[in-house]
Structures are given as structure tokens and as C-alpha cells.
Amino acid sequence: MTDILVVDDEIEICRALEKFLEKEGHTVRTATNGDDAVMEVKKSAPDVVLLDIKMPGKNGDETLTEIVEIDKNIVVIMLTAIDDIDTVLSVMKKGASDFMSKPVILAEVRRSIHSALEKKRLILENQQYQDKLEEMVAQKTIQLRDAEERLRGITESANDAIIMLNSNGTVTFWNPAAELMYGYCAEEIIGEKLTEYIVPATYRERHDNGLANFKIDGQGSVIGKTVELSAVRKNGQEFPIELSLAAVKIQREWHAVGVTRDITTRKKAEEKLRLNQDRLSRIVETIAEGLYIVDAKGRIVFANKASLKLFGLEKEELYKRTYNDSRWNIRNSRGEPINEEDYPFVKVKNTGKPVYGIELIAPQKDDKELIISINAAPMYGPDGAFQGMVATQDDITENKLAERALIKANRENEQLLTALPSIMISLNRDRCILKWNSMAEKAFGLKCGKVVNTLFYDHNIKWEWDKIKSAMDKCEGKSKAVELDNIRYTRADGKEGFIDLTINPVRNESNKVEGFLLLGVDITEKRILESHLTQAQKLESIGSLAAGIAHEINTPTQFVGDNIHFLEEAFRDIQSVMEKYSGLVEECESQGEKSKLLGEIREINERIDIEFLTEEIPKAIESSLKGVERVTTIVRAMKDFSHPGSKERVLVDINNSIQSTITVARNEWKYVANMETQFDPSLKMVPCYPDAFNQVILNLITNAAHAIGDVIRGESGKKGEIGVITKKENDWAVITITDNGGGVPNSIKDKLFDHFFTTKEVGKGTGQGLAISRAIIVEKHGGAISFDSKEGEGTTFTVKIPLVVKG
Known part of the structure; x- marks a missing residue:
């Protein structure tokens, strides 16, 4: 759709043209003067402007000038009623595309706009x-200039000599590298025959003949090829060159462009390489290790003497085979057919990386088998393409058999150590x-894989390090085994334990100590077990001794008691007689009797203080009877406590048994605590092992007394409290022993029943009392002990003994 601006001071003409042009499918705008027209163009440039020349104010000529200045590509068609050729020519020169005379013909308007x-x-x-076209010409010019600059740069900076000859053999181009190589500057040789300067005499005739043929068709035996020749320098020295020759036609004449390279250094290197290759070939053929090469298609293309021997084939037969020829019958190290x-x-081809130590089993013609170790690496060409594989192979049969024997021996040793x-x-x-064997793992809770190849002293093994380090130094210094008994340590389960340790020196060939072997049990x-046995034996001995002492004391105690009772009764009789004697003496003296005998009696009474004796002797007799009764009670308690051990449970008055134990242990608690007991009278006979049960109660009362003693130490006259309560709970006899000592720290509660664990000072506790008590109650009686x-x-310790024995 075309945007058309109609400019005419006659509104009727504007409307007529607007209506016509809109019917033609155009977008139409109108203006009735030059200023409005210019303003519409500035708003949006129309495609076509129909402009009246004759208008009031700014005329069409002036308006045209401004429109062209705004956009010279706007089509302007002038409308004029003036039949003046000069005016028409003037507006056409200023940029009008066409003009029409008024009155306008609508068909002519259509044609003019289209045209x-x-x-x-x-x-x-x-x-x-x-x-x-101008852009292309500019680009081509730049490209040509760049190409000339590049060509000039290449030829001037090239390391190779670049020489150009015309068809007559005259030099037309000679770059700086040619000057350096041959010794002639460009001014000396350009325009001269090349053969007379650098071509050796032996090549000149061939050069001239070739040039004659080249002149005709640009062809020659060395055109388009690279050949090795000899050339002559300005100083007459002949040297090897590499020549690449090409033909180019310039202005209908063939020219030869030659690039020559001094290959003196390369020739020397090639000779050196040939010597090295010869030397390498000799080495390859004489080494004991097999070496072979496989090309990219998997064909064996080279094998040295050692490889031929391992393959068991001659070269002719070997070079016909591929790496996976079925006749090899190769198996892997496990004896299985090898997968492709x-x-x-x-492996080398797929990964592009070397492989090492691949072990294969290869059968031989004599029915023997060889175990071969192969190292292989890929080979690549200059373009990076895979060209094959180079490999070495070695017969390791004897080594493998020895290794297997060693592995077997090591395995047996490991099994032995395990x-x-x-x-x-x-x-x-x-x-x-x-x-670090499995028993070490079990003892210390450290896995072998975590400790091997680490420093022994760096591990947090809780044992007597000072003794062990000292023993190791002694072992190394004297080169003799050192034994350590009863080394205390913390086991993997956190409990205390003991090890008997022997540190043995390990000597080398020079009999010097190079290590240590620690054996521990x-x-x-x-x-x-020894502690239990010792404790049992001690208790048995104490029981026997207590029973014997009780028996020995019991008889004289009975004698003493009986005699004191006799003295008590006799003194009462004597006292009654003495009272009569005293009355008689007083009566005689009151009657005036003054016999010598009465005086002596009075004197004796005063000297011995008969009144005091009469008053105190009954008290002494009473106190003696109480002492004898106390001795009798203690003796009875000792007899009860030392009840002979029984292999079977027996019914025991548990309240009486506990009371006897309290009596026996009185010396442990009487200075530090008051004892309170509360025995359940309904708790009669309880099935138990009396001697073992008494030992538990004794341990708990003794521990309670010690706990209180630790708290009140240094506080004169102060005592704690120990309470012993028995009661029946369903089918259980429950005994609680409570003290108000210092209590058990939280940090050691888990260890309280562990063997050899004690918080008492050295010499006061063995760390076995509670461990043995637990064993007696839990394992022997099937009961429970807790605190x-x-x-x-x-x-508070709680002991529970079953009243009903199952099984």
C-alpha cells in the first residue's frame, strides 16, 4: 500500500484526488499549503507527493526543495496550470520525478504515479x-593487497630458498633465504642463468634438457615432486638440498618456482639415526626380554630372538599370525580362556594407555606351559592415528611358582598368627x-588395616607405656627378650585387664636388632579365677580358723561363765554372812566388849574398805557376766559366719545370717557409723549358699563403712549411718544396704562391678569385692545385684535372692 501526500491550495482538487487514490488502494494525506506539506513529510515520509506549483505563501518550487532536502528518495509529481517549459525544467532539475498539467486526468494520475x-x-x-559492486571491488583490492603482503612476508621470512626461473632458465626471483643459502645476493643472480651458478656440473646437462621440454608445456620429470639433489654455494662447496618444483604460467610464458632446503643437518641426523637404529636393533636382538610389535590390524610384524623363543615359532610363521590367533590357545592367569x-x-587400543604386568598362560609344543608377563604401549603416527602396539614379554614361570609357594607360606603363617x-x-x-594379629585387634579394639605402617607409640592404647617403652629399649640394648608380668591395661570393652608380655628382639643377618616381636597373653x-580361688581359700581358711577359735574359746568361756555365776551366788552367801558378822561386831562393841579380836576385825574392815567391796564386787560380777555373754555372742556369730561351704543350696535364716555378719564385721563399722537393721520377720528360711552369701553381705557392709570413713575422716566423734533392711517381694528375698557416704561418681558407675577396678588407695582394695559379689549373686544364686x-x-545396694529355685 502506497502512502501519498496531495498538496494543493484548492480543496476541491485535494478531495477529488484523495477519493480517487483511496479507491485505487492507496493511503492518502492532504495539505493545502507548502508549510503543512513540509510538516507532514517531517512527521512521516510519504512514498509519493502530488505537489501544485502555484500556491499562495510557500510555492511548489520552494516546497519541493525542502522535501528533497528531507528525503531525496520521495517521488514528487508536480501539478501545474502554467504552460512554461522553463518552470517545468527547473522543478525537474530540483528533483521532481514527473509533472502533469491541470486540469489533471485521473487515468493520467494513475499512470504517472505507477511510472x-x-x-x-x-x-x-x-x-x-x-x-x-564498489564494496566488492574494495574488498578484492584489500584482499589482493593482503595477499601481496603475505606473499612478500612469506618469501622474505621463509627459511627455505625460493627461486623463480623463466622458460629460458633465467632467474627472475631470489628471496633472502636463497641469498643466505647460496651466498649470492639478488642483484648478482637475477637475470642470470641458474645453471652457471648453483647447479653442479654433473647435473647441468640434465637441467638444460629438462628446461627445453618445460618451455613447451610446463611439464617435467620433477615438476610437482620433491627430490633430493646437490647444489653448489658461491664458495664452491657442494651440499645436499631438497627441491620442490612447481610450474606457473605468467603472461603466456611458463615459469618454474623452486623451493630448496639445505638438508645437510638432516642428512647428518639421518646417518646418526641409522647408526642408532642399527645399535638399537643389536640391543633388541640381544636382550633377554622378549619384544614384539603388532600393527594397527593386530598382525605381528616384528619379534626379537627372545620373543621368537617364547612364541616357539620361526619369523615366517609368526608374522602370519594375529594377536588373537586361535592357535595360541592363551589363557588368563586364572587358567580361563581369555576374553577378547x-x-x-x-586394552591398549581401546584406552590409548600403556598396560603393565598382564599375566597370561601360554602352552608350548612340549606340552609345558609358560606364565608370561606382558607390558604394552600404543604407537601413534604423526597424525595421531593408532598404528599398533609395542610390547615386552618375560617368562615369569619360575618366579610365579616361587611366588605362589611364598603366598602359600605367608597364608599359612597368617592363619597360624590368626x-x-x-x-x-x-x-x-x-x-x-x-x-597386628586378630588377638591384638580383639584386645585393643584397633583393626589391623588402621594400624599397620603407623607408629606404635601414636596409638592411644591404655596400658603401662613407661614399662613397655623401657622394656623395648632394654631389649634393643641387650638384644635379649624381656618379660613383663601383670601389665595392667584397658580392654576393648573398656574394662580393666592384665597382660603377660614378652618383648623379643628380631635380628638381621648381621645379628643386629632390626625390630621387635611382642607376644602377649x-x-x-x-x-x-585365681582371685576367686584365693578369696574362697581365704574364706575357707578364715572359716576353719573361726570355727576352731570359736570352739577353743567356747569351752573356757563356758568355764569362766560358770565360775562367775558360782562366784556371784557364793558372794551373795558370803555377803549375807558378812552382814551377820558386822552386826555381831557392832553388837559386841555396843555392849562394851573390847577384845583384841574385835579390834583386829575393825582394823581389817577399814583397811579393805569392806563397804566398797560389798558394793562393787556384785557390779564387777555383773559386768563380767555381760562380757562373757558378749564373747558368747561373737563366738556364736563366728560359728554362723564360718558355716562350712556347701555344693548345694541350703535353707538359711537369712536375717540371722546377716546379723551374724554384722557382728563379725563390727570392728569395720563401729568407729565410723551407727548400724540400724530392719529385718522382715516373714522372711524365714531362704535357699542359698550361706558362706558365699555371707561374703557378699560382708563386702557390702565393709564398702559402706569405708565410704563413710572417707567422708568423715578428720572429723572427731562424727559418725555416719548404715542401714540394713530385709523384706519379701513376691518370690524374692530383697536385702538393701544403705550408707550416707560420698556416693559413686557418675564417671565410674559403669565400671563398679568390673574386675580389678577400685577407687581405694593402694593396699586397701583389690578391685575384686564387688566383681566377686556380682558373680555370687547373679551367676551362683540366679539373683540380681544393683545400686x-x-x-x-x-x-544403696540392692541384692535379690530367688525364694523359689527353678530346675
Whole structure:
């Protein structure tokens, strides 16, 4: 759709043209003067302007000038009623595309607009073609100039000599490299015959003959080829060159362009390479290791003597085979048929990387088998393309058999070490761990893989390091085994244990110590059993001794008691007689009797203070009877406590048994605590092992007394409290022993029943009391023992014995 601006001061003409042109499918704008027309053009440039020349104000001529200045590509058709050729020519020169005379004919308007638009299109296309052509010419000029500069740069900076000859053999171009190579400057040789300067005499005739043929058709035996020749320098020295020759036709004449390269250095290198290759070939053929090459198609193309021997084939037969020829019958190291992807050639080709130590089993003609180790690497050409594989192979049959024997021996040794019931640790001289068997893992909770090749001293093994380090230094210094007994350590489960350790020196060929072998036996269970046995034997001995003492004391105690009772009764009789004697003396004296005998009696009474004796002797007799009764009670308690051990449970008055134990232990608690008991009278006979049960109660009362003693130490006259309560709960006899000592710290509660764990000072506790008590109650009686403790407040131990024995 064409945008048309109609400019005429006659409104009727504007409207008529607007109506006509809109029917023709155009967009029409109108203006009635030159200023409005210019303003419309500035708003939006129309495609066509129908402009009246004769208008008031700014006329058509002036308006045309301004429109062309705004956009010279706007088509302007002038409308005029003036029949003046000069005016028409003037507006046409200023840029009008056409003109029409008034009154206008509408068909002529249609034709003029179409003609003007077509003319505009052709002008624009022509301008575009011209612009494009100028651009192409400019680009080609730049390219040609660049090409000339590049060619000049190449020829002047080239390391090779570039020489151009015309068809007559005259030099027409000679670059700086040619000057350096041959010794002639360009001014000396351009325009001269080449043969007379650098061509050796032996080549001149051939050169001239070739030039004659070249002159005709630009052909020659060396055109388009690279050949090696000899040339002569200005100083007469003949040297080898490489010549590449091409033909080019310039202004209908053939020219030869030659590029020559001094290959003196290369020739020397090639000779050196040939010598090296010869030397390498000799080395390859004489080395004991097999070497062979496989090309990109998998064909064996080279094998040295050692490889031929391993293959068991002559060259002619070998070079007909590929790497995967079925006649090889190769198997992998496990004796299985080898898969295609496992061949060294395939691995190298697929990965592009070397492979090492591939072991294959290859049968031989004599029915023997060889174990071969292969190292292989890929070969690539200059273009990076895979060209094959170079490989070395070595007969490792004897080594593998020895290795298998060694592995078997090591495996047997490892099995032996694993089965060894002792802790085994092997160290080098720097105390770095070399071996660590399963018993060491079990004892210390450290896995072999975590500790091997690490420093022994760096591991947080909780044992007596000072003794062990000292023993190792002693072992190294004296080169003798050192034994350490009863080394205390913390086991993997966190409990205390003991090890008997022997540190043995490991000597080298020079008999110097180069390491250590530590052999240890966990004797914790042994110590526990020994402790139990010792405790049982001690209790048995104490029981026997207590029973004997009780028996021995019981008889004289009975004598003393009986005699004191006799003295008590006799004194009462004597006292009654003495009272009568005293009355008689007083009566005689009152009657005036003054016999010598009465005086002596009075004197004796006063001297012995008969009144005091009469008053105190009954008290002494009473106190003596109480003492004898106390001794009798203690003796009875000792007899009850030392009840002979029984292999079977027996019914025991548990309240009486506990009371007897309290009595026996009185010396432990009477200075530090008051004892309160509360026995359940309904708790009659309880099935138990009396001696073992008494031992538990004794341990708990003794521990309670010690706990209180630790708290009140240094506080004179102060005592704590120990309470013992028995009661029946369903089918259980429950005994609680409570103290108000210092309580059990939270940090050691988990260890309280562990063997050899004690918080008491050295010499006061063995760390076995509670461990043995737990074993007696839980394992022997099938009961339970527990405790509840608050630090700073005290502890309560609860023992439960079943009233009904199952099974």
C-alpha cells in the first residue's frame, strides 16, 4: 500500500484526488499549503507527493526543495496550470520525478504515479548494485593487497630458498633465504642463468634438457615432486638440498618456482639415526626380554630372538599370525580362556594407555606351559592415528611358582598368627607396626588395616607405656627378650585387664636388632579365677580358723561363765554372812566388849574398805557376766559366719545370717557409723549358699563403712549411718544396704562391678569385692545385684535372692 501526500491550495482538487487514490488502494494525506506539506513529510515520509506549483505563501518550487532536502528518495509529481517549459525544467532539475498539467486526468494520475514508483524502484536497485559492486571491488583490492603482503612476508621470512626461473632458465626471483643459502645476493643472480651458478656440473646437462621440454608445456620429470639433489654455494662447496618444483604460467610464458632446503643437518641426523637404529636393533636382538610389535590390524610384524623363543615359532610363521590367533590357545592367569577385551592389544587400543604386568598362560609344543608377563604401549603416527602396539614379554614361570609357594607360606603363617591365642605385634626398629594379629585387634579394639605402617607409640592404647617403652629399649640394648608380668591395661570393652608380655628382639643377618616381636597373653580371666580361688581359700581358711577359735574359746568361756555365776551366788552367801558378822561386831562393841579380836576385825574392815567391796564386787560380777555373754555372742556369730561351704543350696535364716555378719564385721563399722537393721520377720528360711552369701553381705557392709570413713575422716566423734533392711517381694528375698557416704561418681558407675577396678588407695582394695559379689549373686544364686547412688549423698545396694529355685 502506497502512502501519498496531495498538496494543493484548492480543496476541491485535494478531495477529488484523495477519493480517487483511496479507491485505487492507496493511503492518502492532504495539505493545502507548502508549510503543512513540509510538516507532514517531517512527521512521516510519504512514498509519493502530488505537489501544485502555484500556491499562495510557500510555492511548489520552494516546497519541493525542502522535501528533497528531507528525503531525496520521495517521488514528487508536480501539478501545474502554467504552460512554461522553463518552470517545468527547473522543478525537474530540483528533483521532481514527473509533472502533469491541470486540469489533471485521473487515468493520467494513475499512470504517472505507477511510472514514477517504478522509476524510483529501478533507481534504488541500481544504486544498491552500484554500492555492492564498489564494496566488492574494495574488498578484492584489500584482499589482493593482503595477499601481496603475505606473499612478500612469506618469501622474505621463509627459511627455505625460493627461486623463480623463466622458460629460458633465467632467474627472475631470489628471496633472502636463497641469498643466505647460496651466498649470492639478488642483484648478482637475477637475470642470470641458474645453471652457471648453483647447479653442479654433473647435473647441468640434465637441467638444460629438462628446461627445453618445460618451455613447451610446463611439464617435467620433477615438476610437482620433491627430490633430493646437490647444489653448489658461491664458495664452491657442494651440499645436499631438497627441491620442490612447481610450474606457473605468467603472461603466456611458463615459469618454474623452486623451493630448496639445505638438508645437510638432516642428512647428518639421518646417518646418526641409522647408526642408532642399527645399535638399537643389536640391543633388541640381544636382550633377554622378549619384544614384539603388532600393527594397527593386530598382525605381528616384528619379534626379537627372545620373543621368537617364547612364541616357539620361526619369523615366517609368526608374522602370519594375529594377536588373537586361535592357535595360541592363551589363557588368563586364572587358567580361563581369555576374553577378547582382555588381550593387551585390545586394552591398549581401546584406552590409548600403556598396560603393565598382564599375566597370561601360554602352552608350548612340549606340552609345558609358560606364565608370561606382558607390558604394552600404543604407537601413534604423526597424525595421531593408532598404528599398533609395542610390547615386552618375560617368562615369569619360575618366579610365579616361587611366588605362589611364598603366598602359600605367608597364608599359612597368617592363619597360624590368626589362630594364635596370644597377642602378636611385630614392629620395625623405628617402632612402626608391621603385623597386628586378630588377638591384638580383639584386645585393643584397633583393626589391623588402621594400624599397620603407623607408629606404635601414636596409638592411644591404655596400658603401662613407661614399662613397655623401657622394656623395648632394654631389649634393643641387650638384644635379649624381656618379660613383663601383670601389665595392667584397658580392654576393648573398656574394662580393666592384665597382660603377660614378652618383648623379643628380631635380628638381621648381621645379628643386629632390626625390630621387635611382642607376644602377649591376656591373663585377666586367669587373674579373676585365681582371685576367686584365693578369696574362697581365704574364706575357707578364715572359716576353719573361726570355727576352731570359736570352739577353743567356747569351752573356757563356758568355764569362766560358770565360775562367775558360782562366784556371784557364793558372794551373795558370803555377803549375807558378812552382814551377820558386822552386826555381831557392832553388837559386841555396843555392849562394851573390847577384845583384841574385835579390834583386829575393825582394823581389817577399814583397811579393805569392806563397804566398797560389798558394793562393787556384785557390779564387777555383773559386768563380767555381760562380757562373757558378749564373747558368747561373737563366738556364736563366728560359728554362723564360718558355716562350712556347701555344693548345694541350703535353707538359711537369712536375717540371722546377716546379723551374724554384722557382728563379725563390727570392728569395720563401729568407729565410723551407727548400724540400724530392719529385718522382715516373714522372711524365714531362704535357699542359698550361706558362706558365699555371707561374703557378699560382708563386702557390702565393709564398702559402706569405708565410704563413710572417707567422708568423715578428720572429723572427731562424727559418725555416719548404715542401714540394713530385709523384706519379701513376691518370690524374692530383697536385702538393701544403705550408707550416707560420698556416693559413686557418675564417671565410674559403669565400671563398679568390673574386675580389678577400685577407687581405694593402694593396699586397701583389690578391685575384686564387688566383681566377686556380682558373680555370687547373679551367676551362683540366679539373683540380681544393683545400686543407686547420688554423688555426695550416699549409696544403696540392692541384692535379690530367688525364694523359689527353678530346675
